[in-house]
Amino acid sequence: MIVNGSTHAMSREPASVSPLNAKPDAIRTEGRPPRPKPNGAAHAPTTPRAAAPTFPFSAIVGQDEMRQALLIAAVDPSVGGVLVFGDRGTGKSTAIRGLAALLPPMRAVVGCPYACDPARPGDLCHRCRDHAGGLEAHSVPVPVVDLPLGATEDRVVGALDLERALAHGQKAFEPGLLARANRGFLYIDEVNLLDDHLVDLLLDVAASGVNTVEREGLSIRHPARFVLVGSGNPEEGELRPQLLDRFGLAVEVTTPTDLPTRIDVVRRRDAYERDPEAFCAAYAEADATIRQTLNRARAYLPSLTVPDATLEAAARLCLALGTDGLRGELTLMRTGRALAALEAADTVGIDHLARIAPACLRHRLRRNPLDESGSTARVARAVAEVFAA
Numbered sequence: 001m002i003v004n005g006s007t008h009a010m011s012r013e014p015a016s017v018s019p020l021n022a023k024p025d026a027i028r029t030e031g032r033p034p035r036p037k038p039n040g041a042a043h044a045p046t047t048p049r050a051a052a053p054t055f056p057f058s059a060i061v062g063q064d065e066m067r068q069a070l071l072i073a074a075v076d077p078s079v080g081g082v083l084v085f086g087d088r089g090t091g092k093s094t095a096i097r098g099l100a101a102l103l104p105p106m107r108a109v110v111g112c113p114y115a116c117d118p119a120r121p122g123d124l125c126h127r128c129r130d131h132a133g134g135l136e137a138h139s140v141p142v143p144v145v146d147l148p149l150g151a152t153e154d155r156v157v158g159a160l161d162l163e164r165a166l167a168h169g170q171k172a173f174e175p176g177l178l179a180r181a182n183r184g185f186l187y188i189d190e191v192n193l194l195d196d197h198l199v200d201l202l203l204d205v206a207a208s209g210v211n212t213v214e215r216e217g218l219s220i221r222h223p224a225r226f227v228l229v230g231s232g233n234p235e236e237g238e239l240r241p242q243l244l245d246r247f248g249l250a251v252e253v254t255t256p257t258d259l260p261t262r263i264d265v266v267r268r269r270d271a272y273e274r275d276p277e278a279f280c281a282a283y284a285e286a287d288a289t290i291r292q293t294l295n296r297a298r299a300y301l302p303s304l305t306v307p308d309a310t311l312e313a314a315a316r317l318c319l320a321l322g323t324d325g326l327r328g329e330l331t332l333m334r335t336g337r338a339l340a341a342l343e344a345a346d347t348v349g350i351d352h353l354a355r356i357a358p359a360c361l362r363h364r365l366r367r368n369p370l371d372e373s374g375s376t377a378r379v380a381r382a383v384a385e386v387f388a389a
């Protein structure tokens, strides 16, 4: 279902929606642990390896705001999901796959459908918790799971088989896409075309890190921590403001308009498709540098505190823009801190806020009929006014 470096046409292939495709997979991961293989990465349940390696994250040309937002979410998933607005074919899906591929492989319990982390006993699923004796672990790549538009709720959250449960007195649960996305990324192409109810549900799970499935008095919970990345084309249907506001970051991507950048994009894509191995080898070092930066930032993040002056600036900015609630400030604080961690800065400063303010706030503005300028321009103007004072 996931093709490395896939085009949008491929990721929307209806064949990947078919529950027939999904079932054997889910059944295979239930119960019996898979046979160990010499290379743990080769049988990750979520990312069947295509022949070609993933297009390197460091080889993506431009799209700085999107790349930065994804890195920030990888450093601190609590910033909330990332919404990517923009044209088709701007490499949204490629960027997510590229980022996931450069993240260090994760240690996961062998045979666990949620890829539980054996080093975090508090986050184990009920199966791993009930497991007598030591848990066997192996390394698997960070999952990237595509959520197809036609997916049913059962396919997304998992299905409870009531008949089996009643007949055998046991919980018969077939994990869904949220189980497979645990500890990784969940990508929804054209999230604005997805049913509001499903978007709402996904945002709930992403915020709590737990998926709860309830059917007629039966209930099951399992860990589902993932970075939700939704892409949307604003010309093809809008998200309700209540849903927009629940995404941490919103970034815009555009098809590059300057000639040298366009030529560069096409040249790299062509080089990659002609010889993926050689192309990836050429960017291996650059990818490794990003991986080190990410690892350092994750380790550094817990010790970074946000000074009162920075928090106050965040609050004044949100007041000036009239954003509802406190989600704006919270996102500004967490995103600014993650950016400062990525840059190994001593503290989280107003400069960090200024740089991430558009991504944190542009989707939280109320329509102002007297102000025809776009939301990005409105945020930029408020940043200039508030932070200069």
Ligand SMILES: [Zn+2]
Residues within 6 Å of the ligand: 109, 112, 113, 114, 115, 116, 124, 125, 126, 127, 128, 129
């Ligand atoms: Zn588990």
